Amino acid sequence: MGSKLSHGVDMVEEGGERSRGSSPLPTPQTIQFDTVETRLLKNPFPGYEGFLIEKVGQNGRAAGQVVRTEHVTPENKHKVIVLVYTYTCASPVDGTYVVLQFQQSEKYFAAHKNQPGKLILRKRGWNPGNAEDITTTADRRVFLMKPNQLGSRDLVFASRGSFRHVITVFQNIRRVAELEDKGTETAVESQLYQLDFPVLRRAKGRPEGETTGDYLEVVPFPFKPQEGADEQSEQCPDQQE
Secondary structure, X not given: OOEEOOOOOEEOOOXXXXXXXXXXXXXXXXXXXXXXXXXXXXXXXXXXXXXXXXXXXXXXXXXXXXXXXXXXXXXXOOOOEEEEEEEEEOOOOOOEEEEEEEOOOOOEEEEOOOOOOEEEEEOXXXXXXXXXXXXXOOOOOEEEEEEOOOOOOOEEEEEOOOOOOEEEOOOOOOOOXXXXXXXXXXXXXXXXXXXXXXOEEEOOOOOOOOOOOOOEEEOOOOOOOOOOHHHHHXXXXXXXX
């Protein structure tokens, strides 16, 4: 059994790695669960564009790490849906505290116990077990979600509120996401994400360079039918209730 800190975070071992270059985290804040919604977590910038998804190893098994996939397909559409839990905080905060969990696998995004710069995915072994019961920002599953600029859709996710440990993807699509210093030695675009509604439709064409396969695209909000959808509905009134 793993030991538990006074703030209730389960300290189950994760490989026994030692902490390297860790820096003090912000003072833990008391939080309370507010809402949970489904979203897609997307980086929209060229060179880093894609949806966050769990890495699959060469053996076909989930690796417990996050990568980006450039395209959503009928095969992976369930794997890119993320539950976003939001929390209120008694103290003033510049942003919103959230917990991220892949809906299908039920694995949480979290900072590694001994390596705060390492982003992991894990389902079991947490205390409390349910995200709705988290009450402190010291929990390694908690991130501070903050717009990059006032009014922007582009969001930064800082582990436990520390901008020394921000979710970061890389141009090498096979490289796993890490928790890196915001804007230091990495492009700002690699650390920005948008939350899209998980409403998908068949893409009108294949991505450049792709000759086979089916692809899906996000329906922009507010949702509008594709061209020709209204005409089709009029021709098939018996399908409407």
